[in-house]
Amino acid sequence: MKNSHFLSVLTFGLVVAALLITPGLVRKNQSSTFQLTQPSIVLANQNGLADLGTKLDQEAGISAYFKASDVINISQVKPIFKTIEAETTDYILGSVGVSGYVENFDAHVYVQHDGWILAYYLKSDPISKIIDIQNSRINTTNLKNVVSFVAGTAGMPFTDVTYYDFRYPNANQMMLIGEDSLNGNDFTIQMPIEYGYNTLGYAVKYGCGYCGGGPGFYIDGAHQNDAWNGGTDSSGYGTISNATFMPGVTHTCNLGGYTDYGVILILYRVP
C-alpha cells in the first residue's frame, strides 16, 4: 500500500516536471505558439535575390519581366494580388489574375521595391499558356499584360517586357504565328534545319455555341489535343510534339470548324 502511494506521488512529480521542462507546452500567458519557418526566399541575403534565382529555377517556366524607371511602393501593388506567398517591404510574391481570363491563367508575379516586375507560369505549364488567345492577338502575351497591369498600378510608365524560359536556358528566340478564320483558315510553315528547337505550342479560340464540326488546331491533318480547354465559347492550348513537327519539312496548320483564331508558338535557338 505504501509502495503504491509512493509510486503515485513519484509519477505525478515526474509528469509535472516534464511539463515544466518541455518548452512550448506550458507558457506564462497560456497562448498557443507555433514555430513558423521562413520561406526560402526570405532566408536569402538581405534583399532575397539569391534565393529568387533558386526558386525560379525550381518552379518557373516561361517568364516576362520589366524594370521600372523608379522604385515601386509594394503596398501600392499589393491589392491586385489574389494570393500572396511572401511579402516584405522589399518585395511581394504571389498571383495576379489576367484580365478577361479565368483563374487557370493567373500568373505568378514577383515585384521588387527597386522596380523589378517579373511574371511567370509554372514549368509544368505548356509555353502556349502565355498566348493572348481571347483577344486574338500576338503582339502581346498574357504575361506582358500582367506586367503592364502591375506597372500601371504602381504608377510606372511601361514600355515592354523581356521574355525568358527557365526550362530552356539556351533558347534565344521565340516566334508566334497567328491565323484567323477569315479568307482562309490555314497556313504552311517550314522551319530551318539549322536551328535548335526547344518546345512548340499552340492556342485556339473557339467561337461556337455548339462545338460541332471538329473545332481545334490541326497540324498536317492531325487534331491537336488541348492540354487545357475552357470548353464551349472559350479557348484551349497545348504542346506540339517536336517529333511531329520536324524542321526542313513544310507543315500545314489549320483551324478546325467553329474555331475563330489560332496561334502557334515556337521557342528555339539560333546558333
Place this chain on the structure above:
Amino acid sequence: MKRCEILISLLVCCVVGVLVGRADAQAPDAFIIDKADAQIVLGVQPSQNLNSLIGNVINHFLLDRADGRFDTTVGLLPDALQGLANQVRIHYIVDRADKNMVVNPLYPALLINDHTPPVIIKNIVTTSGGAQILVIETDEFTTIEVLYGFSSGNYPNSLKDPLYKFQHQLVLPSISAGQVLFVLVRAADRNTNMTTASELRITAYYSQFLPVIRR
C-alpha cells in the same frame, strides 16, 4: 387435281430454265444487238511509223477544254541579284499566315543578381574508343571552358561548350603514350559567376608486352 397441275407446271418451268441456261453458257462470244438500223465492222491496225513519231513528242502539259494559253520563260536570277539573294539569312518560310512576331528571350541576370559561383560536382576523364572524354557536372546551368597544355600552369589551347547545361562532355585531343596533358576547367553560370577547378593531369598509359618465359 389443281395442285397436281400447278406442281407439274413448276417442274416444266425449271427444266426449261436449266436447258436455256446451258444453251446460253455454251453460246460463242457475240454482240447482242437489238433494234439497230445498221452495222459495220472495221479493222484497226497499229502503225509502227506513227508510233515512232508519237514517241518523239516532247514532254508537255496536257490541256483539256482550256480557252487560251501563254508561255513565258523564267530564267535564273542575274548574278548580282543572286549574290544578294544568297546573303538572305536562314529563315522560317511562312505562307498564308495572318501575322507573326519574333522576340528574343533573355535571362534576367540583373534581377536575379546571383553572386554565388557554380559548384563543379564532377570533373573526371573517361576513355571511349581511344578518345579522352572530359565529363563535367555542375550544380546549376553553366557554360564550360576547358584550357589545356602540355606543361603545368601553361594552357595555350582551349575548348568551349557555350550551351547552358548541368552536364557537359568535351573530347580532349588524343595524346601519345606517356604524355601528360594539363587541363583546367572553368564553369560560368548565367550571371557570369565563374568557378575554376584545380588542375587535372591526364596521362596516356601504354601497354607493354612482356615475353612469356617458360622454364
